[in-house]
Amino acid sequence: MDRGLRDRVEQALTSVIDPETGRDLVAMGLIYGIRTEGGLAEVEMTTTTRGCPLSEMLRLGAEAAVAGVPGVARAEVRLTWDPPWTPERMRPL
């Protein structure tokens, strides 16, 4: 895995802000995994609650941010709620 590309993808995800808390997806602990292979970037993310009305829009936003990273030819962001998010996943302020 291209470590540099993975870091750039993670950096791009910090530009996607949770509009309720003002914190980014990474700081909120919503990103469960990032995998890069060639020009493909795959991200597994969650939302604070499974029924969150913003789920799909956050996924699309994350996908748009990742797609804009130089070196990424294709971005795929998948939602999962297993395991469910808990506030303990948040990075300290």
Place this chain on the structure above:
Amino acid sequence: MPGKQLSRWTIAWFASALAFLLASLTLAVAGYGGPADWAGGAALAVVHLFALGWLCQMMLGSLIQFAPVLAARPLARPGLALPALLFCALGTLMLAAGFLALDGWEPGRPLLSLAPLPLALAFGFALAMLAPVLAGRGAWRQSEARAVLAGLAGLAALWFSGAGMALALTGFGPGGLVSGGLPVHMVLGAGGWLTLAAMGVSYKLFAMFLLAPERDTRLRRAGFFAALAALALALAALIMAWLEQDTALPLALALATGALAGLCYLAEIFRLWRARRRPRPEVNMNFSRVSLVFLVATLVLLAPAALLGGPFAEAAVFLALAGWLSTLTLAQMIKITSFLTWIQVFSPLIGRQKVPMVQDLSDPRTVARWLWLWTAGAACATLALLAQTGPGFRLAAALMLVAALGLTREAWAIRRLRHLSPALRPALLPPVILPPHPTPVQGRSSLHDRPHPI
């Protein structure tokens, strides 16, 4: 509108409910209803404009939005949301006008007998939308969903008691319901329906807004079973009232178990608050705390209300409706309006450009000012009821009316993005009340690339 789980009609439900709130408070300021004056037709009209038009519509509008959040499933039959709203508003108006028959306005009599019909349709449609979501696929096992489901059962019982009384008042129903059924009807409305539903929704919303861990606890289960027992006892009291039997014992037991459920709920919310990861809660949560103080005061008044009645009973019902439930509703209405507006306008831009935060859409100082005024008005009105001073009650109602007008203006400002800098406002905004046109979710909002009606 982005988000397949979003209900399109919530803002319309809120707007209708606010109109009923302003109408009921205006009439209260004008002197309809007040200490020891709740039995007349005009006073009953004011009470139902407030309880049914304002609180019930706000609760149904909120549930249509949040049941899918609670159960993580889309709303069943979302096309019923608008007919339910229209029938609910129509039924409320017919009921309010119908009560004027008690003051001698004869055309009101058929309205009073027929008002339960549109309300049955409204509540039936609401149940058809909500119950499958909350009960299906094991969702009912969650503490939030099962509390709301129990609340919906309370709503059905409330309708039966209310319809029975409306028919009895017009000479078609069992006479025992009019006298013996009234306290049961009030307990079912304020407790069995509105408070139970508010408890269920707030478990979820408070955890989300406070960033607190969500989990089912023994306290939640104990509170739920106490609430179920209270609901069953209230139903028993209703049946006894129907049969013209003495309802004192089941009603007292319903109040006692209901108070126990309330205490469990308060302890659970206290636990949530302490476990929060959000150090500085926003204005909606700070005033939710104020509403909980009103709930405590309501529980304190239950015993004197049951034993002594009179001013204590009036104050307890008023505190439950205007203090606990309305303060919570007003505080969360501002937040939900901001959130839904944000989703309609800005969610398609996530990850593509800088977007404001949800709280940027409202002015917390303005909101806090109006909510403090509401709190002061509700507290003063309760004291006026205890002291049985009519002018004091009308003055307090005037404070509440000004606060409600201020919060309505703030909700309007949120819908028009008035608190955002012009640079952040799109040229075209979604309609203030009606839903925006459905748009594909793929990446862009129609608000940003094609005209929209205002």
